[in-house]
Amino acid sequence: MKAKGLKKPSTRKSKVNYRTTTQLRSDRFLAEIKNATRVTFVSHINPDPDSIGSMVGLAHLVKSVLGKKIRLTRDGLINRSENRAMVDLLGLELVPMDGIEWHEGDVAVMVDSQPKTGRHSNENGLPLVAVIDHHDTPGNVRGIPFVDVRKSMGATCSVVAEYLREQNVEVSFKVATAMMYGMETELMGFPRHASSADEEALLWLFPKADKDLLAEIRNARLPQSHFEGVVQALQSSFIYDRLIISWVHDLPQPELAAEVVDFLIRFEEVDWAVCAGLFENKLILSARASGANAKAGELLKKVVGRMGRAGGHDRRAGGAILMKSISFNAVEQAMVKLRKRLLKALHIDECRGQRLISRKEMLENLQS
Structure with a gap:
């Protein structure tokens, strides 16, 4: 399967305006990686749609605001038919973790997971500077400069959507579709209750997502x-x-x-x-x-x-x-x-x- 006429991501400013007396989480996250040469996004073994969508959304944020080089990874395999369809139809490039080399200036951001939870094949030597997650399975985040774990949220993509809105970064249909499907797999059906933040993220992403691609991903062919x-x-x-x-x-x-x-x-x-x-x-x-x-x-x-x-x-x-x-x-x-x-x-x-x-x-x- 090939990506269907993917458009160049738009960075047109949205009309969302956040006012706060304290520094925004997204500001703190971006400040932590502003001096990096390249930002690599990592997740748990056998990444699911929420982890993939979160990496896609954060990569778009970092490129749009900071202009950094980015790298998306996969730890293990992507086996489920719907997940493979998501990667193929959206033309996502995920570099296998066992082939990753780290150089001076590289930093890593872990999404939809936390260190030392047994959900990674190898964490040794990971230049980790940030963890963004929603799971209530605690890991060891001591010493990591930026940590944002929202147990009240139903999906990590919801956290990422908040960052994008805070920074007034618009998203392409490719980014919106990836994040929308990531949220859908976590929130729809009968998994857990969605928070108001999840609902706001869904309402923001839905008009931007490609509904035909979403349907193809949901109904992927099965072996x-x-x-x-x-x-x-x-x-x-x-x-x-x-x-x-x-x-x-x-x-x-x-x-x-x-x-x-x-x-x-x-x-x-x-x-x-x-x-x-x-x-x-x-x-x-x-x-x-x-x-x-x-x-x-x-x-x-x-x-x-x-x-x-x-x-x-x-x-x-x-x-x-x-x-x-x-x-x-x-x-x-x-x-x-x-x-x-x-x-x-x-x-x-x-x-x-x-x-x-x-x-x-x-x-x-x-x-x-």
């Missing part, structure tokens, strides 16, 4: 492996009171676990949905909660403990466990431990799981 993974997840879903746990032995991409729980949490008999699956040598976890104030991120972090890393938001969370062995016994032991911890954390009595789809129904479907 056969996606449907095979979904079938396996449904056939391996077990109900424990108000919790449903699903298993995919070989995830075609890590993001499938999140797609599975987004679907399963709609099951009328459960309040919690968890999907686990293997991707390479990692056990990938994703969780969703239907109720408000569920603190899913805190719960999954407690459940995973020292086995790996986890975190997230009020109603959704994710994590990963690096497996020393992916043998049947090693994976089974890890899953049993996680299941017991989940039941205990949710105050559910130990019980035998009931299949979402019975073996009889599976066999009948195969024979029909």
